[in-house]
Amino acid sequence: MLQFLEKIARTALVAVASIGLFVLSCSRQKSAPKWQPQNSGVTASFRGLSAASSNVAWVTGTQGTVLRTIDGGESWQKSAVPGADSLDFRDVEAFDTKTALLMSAGTGEASRIYRTDDGGQSWQLLYTNTLANGFFDGMAFWDREHGMLYGDPIDGKMFVMTTADGGFTWQRVPPDALPEMNAGEYGFAASGTGIAVSDTASVWIGTGGAAARVFYSHDRGQNWAVAETPLISGEASTGIFSIAFADAQNGIVVGGDYQQPNATTATVARSTDGGQSWQLVESGAPVSFRSAVAYLPGTGGPQLVAVGSHGASYSTDGGATWIDLGEAGYHALSIDPDGKSIWAAGGEGRIAKLTGFGRKVIDEVERKVNQMMDDGKGKDD
Structure with a gap:
């Protein structure tokens, strides 16, 4: 019983201390979360980003550019993909230091998939799109073996x-298994995060253009349903640009209008029922166009980061309210599985790491609280 009460006390103190820490970080500019620019050494526009661990991250973009860090951003190594100088790598899925998958986006054969198992020293071309109107938008993996890729509609079906x-190897999901797409509805290859997966079988895909909807499946794509969202839509530049789920029930979509990146109307919506319905976020600080959003692992869903071409934001309450992170523009975002490294990447070779926010901060709070509890226990003894 005593151990149980002690555990409750520790948990409560950590929660209170964490809240206090974030309040303090918001009130003190010097300790507020901020971006730490990296030296990429290139001028490519980045839209693919994947953090495999706190020290390992892969970044990809135009002109066939692929970069990797294995020391937390202290240095970045460029990898050459044979015959890919003209490709735009808009998504990357990194499994570890040595293994990663690349997805290029473009019409017809410009959409491809590559893989490396030796840290980028060599690359294997695994798949080339053969459909004249095909255009890859993004991919996501449940584990090292099982994943899904989506692209723009072919004959009215995603x-x-x-x-x-x-x-x-890849197998196409039968078009008959998918709901019809509206004329002028499609996906955005803006950051590789227009698709999200959770647990072992759930997947969600956001769309834009004529409609801002979420297509979802809970059996790895065998059966599908689609839900309307309140995000802005109707123009070619509007809709859902990124989607993320904290678990099988709680998710978020962000987007807007990339032609009007400072507009704040209908840019964020949340779901608490696995994507079946979506509620517009209207309260709190306004959020302009965002092309990528991610939950901080290990926080139960309340903490998020979002980036866009004209600014970034973070939230500590599940996306109900947002705190500005400055006007620096980024296209892509990735948080490592332990939540200790938060990366963003954008145009002109920009890469940055977010400091003052994440699991490292929370772990430090927990360490100090546990130390306080242990010190107090020692005095009582």
Whole structure:
């Protein structure tokens, strides 16, 4: 009983201390979360980003550019993909230091999938799109073997493929299994995060253009449903640009109008029922156009970061309210599985790391609280 009460006390103190820490970080500019620019050494526009651990991250973009860091951003190494100088790598899925998958976006054969198993020293071309109107938008993986890729509609149905062997082979989901798409509805290859997965079988895909909807499946794409969202839509530049889920029930979509990046109307919506319905976020600080959003792992869903071409924001209450992170523009975002490294990447070779926010901050609070509890226990003894 005593151990149980002690555990409750520790948990309560950590929660109170964490809240106090964030309040303090908001009131003190010097301790507020901020971006730490990295030296990428290139001028490419980045839209692919994947953090495999607190020290390992992969970044990809135009002109076939692929970069990797294995020391937390102290240095970045460029990798050459044979015959890919003209490709735009808009998504990357990194599994560890050595293994990663690349997805290029473009019409027809410009949409491809590559894989490396030796840290980028060599690359294997695994798949080339053969459909004249095909255009890949993004991919996501449940684990190292099972993943899904989606692209713009073919004959009125979203193009979706799955893999069960780490990307070596791909099978198209039968078009009849998918709901019809509206004329002028499609996906955005803006950051590789227009698709999200959770647990072992759930997947959600956001769309834009004529409609801002979420297509979702809870059996790895065998059966699908679609839900309307209140995000702005109707123009070619509007809709959902990124989607994320904290678990199988709680998710968020962000977007807006990239032609009007400072507009704040209908840019964020949340779901608490696995994507079946979506509620517009209208209170709190306004959020302009955002192209990527991610939950901080290990926080139960309340903490998020979002980036866009004209600014970034973070939230500590599940996206109900947002705090500005400055006007620096980024296209892509990734948080490592432990939540200790938060990366953003954008145009002109920009890469940055967010400091003052994340699991490192929370872990430090927990360490200090546990130390206080242990010190107090020692005095009582």
